[in-house]
Amino acid sequence: MLKVRNITLGSGIPKIIVPLVGCMDTEIIEEVHYVMELKPDIVEWRIDTYHMVDNLEAVQAMLSTLREILVDTPLLFTFRSSQEGGKKRVSVDFYQELIKVAIHSRLIDLVDIELFQGDELVNELVSLAKKNGVYVIISNHDFQKTPSKEIILTRLQKMGELGADIPKIAVMAMNTQDVITLLDATNTMKEKYADRPFITVSMGGKGVVSRFTGEVFGSAATFASGKSESAPGQIDVMELRRTIDFLHKNI
Numbered sequence: 001m002l003k004v005r006n007i008t009l010g011s012g013i014p015k016i017i018v019p020l021v022g023c024m025d026t027e028i029i030e031e032v033h034y035v036m037e038l039k040p041d042i043v044e045w046r047i048d049t050y051h052m053v054d055n056l057e058a059v060q061a062m063l064s065t066l067r068e069i070l071v072d073t074p075l076l077f078t079f080r081s082s083q084e085g086g087k088k089r090v091s092v093d094f095y096q097e098l099i100k101v102a103i104h105s106r107l108i109d110l111v112d113i114e115l116f117q118g119d120e121l122v123n124e125l126v127s128l129a130k131k132n133g134v135y136v137i138i139s140n141h142d143f144q145k146t147p148s149k150e151i152i153l154t155r156l157q158k159m160g161e162l163g164a165d166i167p168k169i170a171v172m173a174m175n176t177q178d179v180i181t182l183l184d185a186t187n188t189m190k191e192k193y194a195d196r197p198f199i200t201v202s203m204g205g206k207g208v209v210s211r212f213t214g215e216v217f218g219s220a221a222t223f224a225s226g227k228s229e230s231a232p233g234q235i236d237v238m239e240l241r242r243t244i245d246f247l248h249k250n251i
Contacts, residue, residue: 002165002197004074004109004135007041009166010197013248014214015041015221017076018237021049025062032069035226038237042110042221044076047098048086053079054094056101063107076137077102078112084141092117099125103132110166115140115159126163137199138164146171146178146202152185156198166220168199173207182210183217190218197221208235212243215251 001010009015018040022028028050035043045066052058066075079098080086090098095117102108103125111134113125122138129136138159147155152169159167173179182202189198197220202210211222222244224237 002135004042005072007074009220012215013244014212014219016237016241016244017042017044017221017223018226019044019046019078019223020066020226021046023049023051025052025058028062029065029069031226032066035237036069036073038226040073040224040226040237042074042076043070044078044112044223046078046080046087048078048080048082048088053088053090053098056098059098059101060105063102063105067107074109075107076110076112077108080112080141081114081117084114084116084139085143092121096121096125100128103129103134106132106134108134110135110137112137112139112168113164114138115155115162119162122162130163135165136163137166137168138162139168139170141169142171143203144172146173146181149181149185149188152182152200153189153193156185156189156200157193159198160196164196166197166199168201170201170203173202173204176206178202179207179209182207183213186210186217186219194218211235212240212247215244215248 001008018035020031022031047053082089111129113122115138126136140155156167179202186200199221200219224240
């Protein structure tokens, strides 16, 4: 189990993460107030949608604003690269500098670091995060397909070896078998390998079931849409919470 502020991941009901995907400052501030009314467990800032992402001072200022509004709600900082479904293409050097700024600010509770940025960079950023008291999600997203069960398990375990506090993988479901593959891998990870909370997601309409069955199969958290979705298949946070609560009561 992992405690982030007042939220414990890895026990009981999967925790709900709601992304902020606004472009302009005013949109993000309006969005975070709206999202807070929905009582998310964790708020994610998807900074690759931010129009001022290239301006590190503006990023720092917005982080301060968000921290003020969120109070004790955990904040996850995510720049999703274009090759993994993000909205903006940047150099590896800029990606590294952006993540470092967020970590050094100590205004965030968790940071997303992509597995395929390379072991050397991942190791450096993980080390920096741990020195600054920031928990690390190491992630991988495949918007084209669902890899084999073996590949999913190998990637999740590699994330753990690299120091992830929470390994995360999200894959695209092209058919029902893809969803079964993801859920089977999730259950095997929980039963045989997991020594920390982890997150799995089957994206797309067919994969919606994976977003509310984490308590059964093992995923510690799930993503829901606030004002807008950040990935295919995200559903409204209130609908998701009702479904998760229903399953919890009947397990």
